[in-house]
Amino acid sequence: MTHPSDAIRWLHSICVTSLKWPCEISVQTQYQAKFEQDDLHLARYPDILITLRTEGSTEIVFIESKIGSDLSGANQLAEYSAILSKMSADRKTLLFVTRDYNKQELPSVHGLIPAGIPAPRFEQTRWLLFARFLESVEPDSTVNEIRAYMKEHALDRPDVFTPFELASLAALPRALSVMRAVLDDELRDEFEAMCGIKTSPYDDAVHVVRSDTFAIQTPAAKSLPIGVTVGFWFGSAEGEFPLVFAQLFHQKAVPEKARIVEAMLRFARENPEWSAQDVGELSAWGRVFCQTSLAALIGGDSHVNAIKDYLRARMAEMKRFASAVPELNWPS
Secondary structure (H helix, E strand, O other), X not given: OOOHHHHHXXXXXXXXXXXXXXXXXXXXXXXXXXXXXOOEEEEEOOOEEEEEEEOOEEEEEEEEEEOOOOXXXXXXXXXXXXXXXXXXXXXXXXXXXXXXXXXXXXXXXXXXXXXOOOOOEEEEEEHHHHHHHHOOOOOOHHHHHHHHHHHHOOOOOOOOOOHHHHHXXXXXXHHHHXXXXXXXXXXHHHXXXXXXXXXXXXXXXXXXXXXXXXXXXXXXXXXOOOEEXXXXXXXXXXXXXXXXXXXXXXXXXXXXXXXXXXXXXXXXXXXXXXXXXXXXXXXXXXXXXXXXXXXXXXXXXXXXXXXXXHHHHHHHHHHHHHHOOHHHOOOO
16 A cells, blocks of 8 residues: 555554554455344445554454445444454454544444453544645645545535535525424324324424434333334435435334334335335344435425325324334324
């Protein structure tokens, strides 16, 4: 690789390695790792595997990078952490690099590691900090190419709005008003009657910050076997329409988890419009979901009514799911 000493200097500066130059370094992209879950042998592909060696020490680093996309499933980092925990090295670290602030909770990252196996280290950093580090590297064709890529994707200046973002902000108050017209009043009443639980409009706004959604969701509670969400998701690529979605989700420790997981997977099989993601007894978080582009629902005279009709249809399907799962204790 080019610039091996600078790569090690960067990793040392963010506390990913204890080694310093000179040492041996090897880099492998799209490394294929084996992950076992529920008697399945699955392939997982961390973005980068770095191996560092000196005469008396070996260190391994998985790097997972996100720029415009989200994690590919709620357990992606937990799976990488579990894989790392079983590898042989004096020090093992999972490094998560993002453009935006995307804090991960350590218990979730280490949630799939078997009992008794030491967990690897977990570190987070942002591309902005790497861009600042590059300022200390002697420029050449490789460094200039990296800088140009980071500038093109606004990785070096997260404190500046893009033209698309400015246009979106100008329309935000009106867009929020329309989305509230969908979720508030009778649809919220119907959602609460379906689940037998109260929700808070304040939480709708919190979800925008935490998970790129504007949605009605059941409150987080370990006593609830299943969580429910209906609303809007804004995680699409820049320039694409948001999604309108509904989901049923489970968390790590819920009552009768085996039966809940079986019922969720059966529901996804029997309803082709619904998909399953990370649903499993060992999974820290999994869901079955149904979604469509907002563009598919705005062809008529009333966008609000079309979106409500779509979500009501999904809620009717979720009611049928609940009728087959007595553990949910939803109202009849």
